[in-house]
Amino acid sequence: MRIPMTTRKPDKLSTERLRLCPLGPEDGARFFPVLKDADLYTCIPEEPPVSWQALRQKLMRYCAGPPPSVLEEWFNWGVFCAKRPIGTLQATIHVPMGSAEIAYLLGTAFRKCGLASEAVFAMTEWLFIRCAVKLRRSGRRYQARGAPPADPAK
């Protein structure tokens, strides 16, 4: 079912090891210790937050969503493992194209054990089902997890 754009909010999602919760300004303080690590930003065009207050401001902007003239939807999740905040996920839907851009950050202490893949798979599944985003390509790792068939028209 395609939900009207104005009412869509990210859902809480669960995987075997993770909980994905909608991320809001109130999460600034508890995610700051994970997200302040400069190592997370070496390959992405972003700077680490300088304080938990700065992170809260940023999350406030994310929650406010894009300006009305921009045909996008923004979704953000905090990722928890055994109740510890370990990273974040972000999806920007480009409404006219039905496509999404995704981003993911995982604290260095939690890497190399498939947690990022597990979280991203849950998020993309949600994007396919709830937002009718189409899969245009998929790698072998993704297919092995049961990704939906790619759109042959693309």
Ligand SMILES: CC(C)(COP(=O)(O)OP(=O)(O)OC[C@H]1O[C@@H](n2cnc3c(N)ncnc32)[C@H](O)[C@@H]1OP(=O)(O)O)[C@@H](O)C(=O)NCCC(=O)NCCS
């Ligand atoms: C990208 C990141 C989340 C991967 O964490 P991870 O713990 O290695 O993830 P997983 O254990 O689930 O493994 C995912 C696999 O995909 C690879 N991968 C995931 N995203 C990748 C990317 N953007 N570029 C290259 N490889 C990537 C990982 O290297 C790993 O491959 P391997 O098993 O062959 O080593 C983590 O390194 C990180 O937070 N980096 C900083 C932020 C970033 O670059 N985000 C990506 C784009 S927004």
